[in-house]
Amino acid sequence: MTDATSDLPDPQRAWAYRPASPLPGAPDGPLRGLTFSVKDLFGVSGWPLRASTRAPVPDPGVSPLVTRLLALGASAVGKTHLHEIALGITGLNGFGGTDHPGLPGRVPGGSSSGAAVSVALKQVDFALGTDTGGSIRVPAAWCGVVGFKPTKGHPAWPTGGVLPLSVTCDHAGPLARDVATVARVQEALTGRAVPEVAVRGLRVGLWLPDGWVTEDVRAALRDVAGTLSRMGATVQPVDFPEVLDAYSPIVLSEAAHVHRSALRLDDPGFLPFTLASLRQGAALTGTEVQAAHDRRAAYRAQLDDLLTRFDLILAPAVPTSPPAQGQDEVLLPDGPTPLRRAVLRLTAPFSLLGAPVVALPTRTPFVGAQLIAPHGQDDRLLGLARALDRTLDSE
Structure with a gap:
């Protein structure tokens, strides 16, 4: 599947498809001069779509978001690899998996692994990713870049023409090296x-659950909280529950429905973990899935x-700095924890419930912070994130 240009090596295995020439953007658009990569879930006319799996996948059609970005002047360089069918948070896939851009042998995060790597290595100005449970925010954090998950259903970020994982939780969004670039793309898409948003007077809730993160992550978040306080915000601790009892049944059942044709095959070609997860989702009853949706509604009311x-x-x-490739468990203050649970319990609430989130690098390398705003306040959130990003860089 890989069609690599001779002058651009890819030791991280970030690229799924690179044509000899980019798809050019409109010469007079507001994003002219910018380049972007496309996660290989988005349909692009004339380009293959494999979702980083050797199993057959449905054709979602052409992405109107990609078409719109080209019309706004940005040029598409190629397609990036992801965690197989987007069902995972490390970057493992049927083509060898993606490696970290700065720490060989470490995971870059997923599922938008190649997207984050292409941005971190300055191969593109921004990347298109998707986020179902943290798939933009986790690789952004572990690769030291910015990720933006818009409000669910945001008209500027359509998920049509994107191979779904979970229609309930899927989002499309960008990754870039700074908030200013994300804001520029947002402005072009929305008009x-x-x-500019002042931090002074803001009420900030600090969600830092006991035992869920390592000490270096806790220190990094307290540093960001201190910066917000110095900028004039009031920061207070808050609580929120783990939501995986709602998230996992919804996502696995919907993913199994998307890939139902492949699941009819004796050996569809998925990696063993992916296949087991999809079969687990297919075995859920309607009653079990409805109960998960009921729990989701209760969590939404809490948020x-x-x-x-x-x-x-x-x-x-x-919860930690980037783990090693193949590492399935992390040691946290509350004990050894499966990597998937350790990560998703921090990020899944906000994709399950559709709130807008920006993932920002902290001053601790490859550790990121989430900024979560009320539904629909995407522009204001980006304004706040831009102000904080500037301050973190200048202090």
Whole structure:
């Protein structure tokens, strides 16, 4: 599947498809001069779509988001690898998996692994990714770049023409090296300026659950909280529950439905973990899935209540620094924890519940923070993130 140009090596295995020449953007658009990569879930006319798996996958059609970005002037360089069919958070796939851009032998995060790597290595100005449970935010955090997960259903970020994982939780969004670039793309897509937003007077809830993160992650988040306090915000601790009892049944059942044709084959070609997860999803009953949706509604009410009392939630984007390739468990203060659970319990609440989130690098290398805002406040969130990004760089 890989069609690599001779002058651009790919030791990280980030690229799924690179044509000899980029798809050129419109010469007079507001994004002219910018290049972007496309996660290999998005349909692009004339380009293959494999979702980083050797199993057959449905054709989602052409992505209107890619078409729109080209019309706005950005040029598409190629397609990036992902964790197989987007069902994972490390970058493992049927083509060998993607390696970290700065720490060989470590995972870059997933599922938008190649997207983050292409940005971190300055191969593109921004990348298109998807986020179902953290798939933009986790690789952004572990690769030291910025990731933006818009409000669920945001009209500027359509998921049509994208191979789904979970229609309930899927989002499309960008990764870039700074918030200013993300804001520029947002402004071009919406036709509105991202506002300058003052941090002074903001009510910030710090969600830093005991035992869920390593000490270096805790210190990194407290450093960000201290910066917000010095900028004039009021920071107070908040609580929120683990939501995986709602998230996992919904995502696995919907993913099994997407890939139902492949699952009819004796050996569809998925990696063993992917196949087992899809079969687990296919075995869920309608009653079990409805119960998960009921729990989701209760969690949504809790988040809405929290975001009436706070303007912003600050939370860790990852529980540890990047783990080793093949590592399935991490040691946290509350004990050894499966890697998937350790990561997703921090990120899945906000894709399950559709709130907008920016993942920002902290001053600790390859550790990111999440900024979560009320639904629909995407532009304001980006304005706040831009102000914080500048301050973290300048302090």
